[in-house]
Amino acid sequence: MADSTSVAKRSDAHGEDETRRDFLYLATGAMTAVGAAAIAWPLIENMNPSADVLALSSIEFDLSPVEVGQSVTVAWRGKPVFVRHRTAEEIAEANAVDVSSLRDPQSDADRAEKPKWLIQVGICTHLGCIPLGQKNGEPKGDFNGWFCPCHGSHYDTSGRIRVGPAPRNLEVPDYEYLTDSLIKIG
């Protein structure tokens, strides 16, 4: 008899404790989650580009030595940037295309601020190989631009994808003309 009442009392006390315990439980859990996130953050963030890598993220390039019909490859953020001094025929060819018929519709004017200078990242948008066509004698593909030998993507004289598996045109990096012949990429 005495035993059963004391048991009943205890479970009552337990019931009153319930909300307090829930609160403590949730507060502990929330604090743990915040702490875990704070510890995880630097462990992940350290993998992003470090300050010395970011410091190299823009370069200047002087266009004046590049002759008409000549291509130059510049390293920017470790990637090849194709700089091509296009001939009048190439510009005309690029403008003659019906933009709406392209896989990644883009007019030549959108891709080259000054028509004679085409500046683009020389990485195939399929799986990251470097297309051929920069050097004399290299295959330029069916559209007289660039040809990616890995999986057969053909780019035209504006660097737009025409045939092959690549989904997009060659990327045009951010660049600006500091003077008439000096550009800053990135």
Added chain:
Amino acid sequence: MDKFLQIPIVQWIEYRLPIFSFMNESIVVYPTPRNLNYWWNFGSLAGIALSLQIVTGIVLAFHYTPQADLAFASVEHIMRDVNYGWLLRYAHANGGSMFFTVVFIHLFRGMYYGSYKAPREILWMLGVVILLMMMATAFMGYVLPWGQMSYWGATVITNMFTAFPLVGDWLTTLLWGGFVVDNPTLNRFFSLHYLMPFMIVGVVVVHLWALHVHKSNNPLGIDMKGPQDSLPFHPYYTIKDMFGLGVFLLVFAWLIFFAPNLLGEADNYIPANPLVTPPHIVPEWYFLPFYAILRAIPDKLLGVVGMFGATLILFALPWLDTCKVRSARFRPFFKMAFWLFVVDVFVLGWVGKNPPEGMFILIGRIASIYYFAHFLVILPLLGKFEPTRPLPESIGTPVLKGGGEMPSGAAAAKMEKS
């Protein structure tokens, strides 16, 4: 737990790999002496410290270059360029100190309460193996930044092996991969520094396996005689360990954010120079007592033997201490001897920190002799002659007779077991 085991997918897995019942038995209902005090927190803290070192170490290796010409610069690159690199490096460097602090306390706790005595000798010896592996890992890790202290610390420590007769020079050249500490040494130390923590994890698993056979010792040093002497590990000791972790992290955070170089040597921010030795070579603080023993003995080979012997003698501790009573609570003279030994280790550390001249030489010698005398003379004698106090009949008796009632969790665990 019972409800959880009824879930079909859990049953499916459990039938093939009984991992849930294993976890339940080892960290949930696992019977733990009900009288453990805070000194029993340091085992789990050591495991956490090891995990933190592995995590921060793996991430640091993303950015570090183990090449003699580039190593120092890559560490500075981590400090200045890598996002949160300073935090990761300070956490790893101070994490080593935290790890040793926690492990030393764990070790002294084992000594005070006689945790090395039967049937826990192998458990204890595995702990000593872990300590030795930690020392090797910490030493090689300290070499990696390739500063002056790294280089000359590596030179001094590896030169110890030349003390061994006949094979000494051959062994040292083998360790170096050259005629001095150089790039090949750095490369292999990096490889081994990365490997050994995982080997330590392996030994820790066996250490825990041995622990779970006869369960934890406790402040009374007497065996658990039944469910009335124990509490389920969860929630009683999980929450206590979490609280201990909070205190640990407070100290750790203070070191990292307010005194990150407190325990380091300024000379290690000077790039390694094989042609100039720094005026005063000191190892990291956790090696100082051993370093003091090395310097106390005026003989090359015996000094090295003394230094290694200071750790290796711990393997013999279960047989040097012949007293059947485990806990120092019931051994008044052992208790005094224990505290004298602790003081002695601190004295050795203090001597190790100071240059070997004047009174430090004498103090170092006395303290070194006392260190070994504690194990080889005092403990065997105490085992023979010490009058011990009577032991309580069980862990639960003093608590339960005091009028307290059994916590509901313990009762539940008891029912679950039967």
